[in-house]
Amino acid sequence: MDELTEPLTQGNRRALSRAITLIESTRPDHRARALALLAELPQRQALRIGLSGTPGVGKSTFIEAFGKMLTAQGLKVAVLAVDPSSARSGGSILGDKTRMETLSRDPNAFIRPSPSRAELGGVARRTRETVRLCEAAGFDVVLIETVGVGQSETLVAEMSDLFILLLAPAGGDELQGVKRGIMEIADIILVNKADGDLRETAMRTVADYAGALRLLRKRPYDPEGFPKALPVSAYTGEGLDKAWSNMTWLADWRREHGHFDGRRAEQARHWFLAELRAGLLARLDRPEVRARLREMGDAVARGESDPDSAAAHMLDWLGAAECDSLTAGRQAHERRA
Ligand SMILES: Nc1nc2c(ncn2[C@@H]2O[C@H](COP(=O)(O)OP(=O)(O)OP(=O)(O)O)[C@@H](O)[C@H]2O)c(=O)[nH]1
Ligand SMILES: [Mg+2]
Numbered sequence: 001m002d003e004l005t006e007p008l009t010q011g012n013r014r015a016l017s018r019a020i021t022l023i024e025s026t027r028p029d030h031r032a033r034a035l036a037l038l039a040e041l042p043q044r045q046a047l048r049i050g051l052s053g054t055p056g057v058g059k060s061t062f063i064e065a066f067g068k069m070l071t072a073q074g075l076k077v078a079v080l081a082v083d084p085s086s087a088r089s090g091g092s093i094l095g096d097k098t099r100m101e102t103l104s105r106d107p108n109a110f111i112r113p114s115p116s117r118a119e120l121g122g123v124a125r126r127t128r129e130t131v132r133l134c135e136a137a138g139f140d141v142v143l144i145e146t147v148g149v150g151q152s153e154t155l156v157a158e159m160s161d162l163f164i165l166l167l168a169p170a171g172g173d174e175l176q177g178v179k180r181g182i183m184e185i186a187d188i189i190l191v192n193k194a195d196g197d198l199r200e201t202a203m204r205t206v207a208d209y210a211g212a213l214r215l216l217r218k219r220p221y222d223p224e225g226f227p228k229a230l231p232v233s234a235y236t237g238e239g240l241d242k243a244w245s246n247m248t249w250l251a252d253w254r255r256e257h258g259h260f261d262g263r264r265a266e267q268a269r270h271w272f273l274a275e276l277r278a279g280l281l282a283r284l285d286r287p288e289v290r291a292r293l294r295e296m297g298d299a300v301a302r303g304e305s306d307p308d309s310a311a312a313h314m315l316d317w318l319g320a321a322e323c324d325s326l327t328a329g330r331q332a333h334e335r336r337a
Contacts, residue, residue: 023038034129044135048144076109082114127159161263169192194231
């Protein structure tokens with residue numbers, strides 16, 4: 001058994017941090033150890049909540065207030081971030097720390113920022129595995145935050161039980177700005193900043209989005225009335241309890257109707273294939289392989305070989321050349337089985 005396994009399953013935070021560092025490492029021996037560790041962890045279930053919103057919508061402020069509300073109820077909350085943009089400055093990470101100051105000092109909360117300058121695929125794997133670590137460490141709720149750009153929302157939705165879209169109060173024409181694809185993966189839309197001067201606009205925005213949600217095709221894993229839009233204020237805390245009761249109600253409904261485990265099973269299948277695809281692509285990205293690819297590509301360009309047989313030959317060659325590097329993964333798989 002790995003020395004981290006026992007303290008980790010007892011909820012030791014240092015062990016959790018060290019385990020996360022281990023799975024973030026790209027060193028092959030670390031990778032082998034990480035896979036073995038993940039394979040021997042107990043299967044516990046937290047509620048995985050994905051949270052997305054554009055910069056400035058109030059994600060950090062919301063997580064601080066919402067997280068504190070949950071820890072006050074005795075729940076253990078982990079906060080992870082998926083942030084693939086290298087454009088993100090050190091300044092805003094510092095800003096996050098001050099915005100989540102109380103939560104980060106809360107013994108029932110654990111906050112782990114996204115590793116910087118990692119590519120999206122790597123961040124996805126790291127976050128997925130970190131979720132598993134947090135579950136094994138006994139967290140009840142895992143919040144996965146992502147800034148609303150590009151593909152990161154879909155990635156987060158695919159590792160969450162519930163997907164929450166945080167929006168700002170806005171006029172009717174800005175409603176169009178939210179991409180349909182994002183609306184389609186949301187379970188609950190929260191219109192933040194429903195306080196002070198913005199309150200009235202926020203209420204109108206909620207009604208606008210409620211209308212837009214009703215027009216979407218019904219998904220088999222939605223009960224009557226979902227997806228829905230609700231107002232919240234991360235500042236005043238208004239609406240946070242209602243947002244939470246809607247989340248737990250929806251999760252319970254899905255559990256009772258087999259959709260909770262069903263969706264997780266589909267997600268596991270999806271990630272298996274995604275990881276496989278990424279692994280196959282990574283095999284092409286090695287010096288000796290790149291050299292070989294160049295040679296073959298030249299031969300194809302000169303007309304000495306045709307594209308299809310060259311590709312088939314290359315696949316054969318890769319299969320023979322790479323067999324032994326798979327041992328780590330196979331061993332971990334067998335240990336689990
Ligand atoms: N009025 C009002 N302002 C809020 C509320 N929540 C956040 N804000 C303000 O909105 C601004 C952005 O808040 P953040 O929590 O940093 O937003 P964010 O989504 O984390 O932003 P990024 O980390 O840059 O993506 C700050 O000035 C907050 O004080 C709210 O409920 N009401
Ligand atoms: Mg933030």
